[in-house]
Amino acid sequence: MIDRSDPRRADDSFVDAARHAAESCYVVYAGSDALLAPSLPIAPASVPECVVAKLGVDTADSVFLGLLDGVAWFAIDVAGLPEEARAPLLGFGRFVALGPIQDPIDGEAWSLLAQARALLAWNARTQYCSACGAPTEMRDAGYVRACPSPACGVLHFPRTDPAVIVRVTHEDRCLLARQPAYRPGLRSIVAGFVEPGESLEDAVRREVKEEVGLDLATLSYVGSQPWPFPTSLMVGFVAESVGDEIRVDGREIESAEWMTRDAVRRETQSGALVLASAKSIARRLIDDWLNADEDLGAAPPNQG
Ligand SMILES: [Zn+2]
Known part of the structure; x- marks a missing residue:
């Protein structure tokens, strides 16, 4: 796990030296596409500083990710470079859009990719102060953008946009719903953004009620996952x-149904049903439910 080294971000001399140190490594994005290492499991390519320094990008725009085994890691966006100038990077991997990836991804690799994408995207979108319109300046190696106007001086911090995702079951069936924008066959569990003033639990209950008309008897937290699209x-x-009794809203959800484990297995096998990609928490929640009956079957005999 990367040590985010929060106290070192504000140390300009450390950050400047690390940006140009031969042993430092860079995670590279071109817009929303990440440079991924050529081998499995999926992981960001680790590009040495000497390669990044010759690309023609300004490494002062790179963001600090932290220290991994004592090595400083940064992230940089090369979207502004012409394609031919990016060619040296292709010796380290290939640029891939993260969304369509279907394979499982190790949590640490995913976290590093998400941290890099979120920080790069936020810095790119926070070039101007939202309070007064003045151009902002990067501080703390990309974790703060400061408004330099003496009359304003607002500090802007990276944002994280929470969304809730919930597996709703009723007895032995699980609710799977389809949004109009989904690829063919895909059905998944209900999700939506948290609105201002809501608790996470309120957001779950509202989304489920709005989208499929159901009230919840029980609700519990399972876990979370950074989702770099982008923050x-x-x-x-x-x-x-x-x-x-399901009532689909017809807007965010075009259809929804209760499915037994047998039906999910049968339809995924035939190709009629496509589940969320293996990298997603949506898939983990569905798989946990699918495997729960096998877990029961495999339980050790009662020792009493
Ligand atoms: Zn300002």
Whole structure:
């Protein structure tokens, strides 16, 4: 796990030296596409400083990710470079859009990719002060953008946008719903952004009620996952609904149905049903439910 080294971010002499140190490594993005290492498991390519220094990008725009085994890691966006100038990077991996990846990704690698993407995207989108319009300046190696106007001086901090995702079950069935924008066959569990003034639990109950018309009898937190598109955090829950009468909103959700484990297995095998990618917390929540009956079957005999 990377040591984010919070206290070192504000140390300009450390950050400047590390940006140009031969042993430092860079995670590279071109806009929303990450440079991924050529081998599995999926991980960001580790590009040495000497390669980045010759690309023609300003490393002062790089953001500090932290220290990994004593080595400083930064992230930089090369989207502004012409394609031919990026060619030296292709010896380290290839640029890949993260969204379509179907394979599972190790949590640490995913976290590093998400940290880099979120910080680069936020810095790119916070070039001007949202309070007064003055151009902002990067501070703390990319974790602060400061408004230099004496009349304003607002400090801007990176944002994380929480979204909730919930597996709703009713007895032995799980609710799977389809949004109009989904690729063919894909059905998944209910998700939505948290609105200002809401608790996470309120957001889950509101989204489920709005999208499929169900009230929840039980609700519990399971875990969370950074979701770098570009700055979200998916917060995962499981819930049991009070009843089973579905009313789809027809707007965010075009169809929804209760499915048994057997039906999910049958339809995924035939290709009629496509589940969320293996890298997602959505898939983890669905797989946990799918495997729960096998877990019961495999339970050790009662020792009493
Ligand atoms: Zn300002």
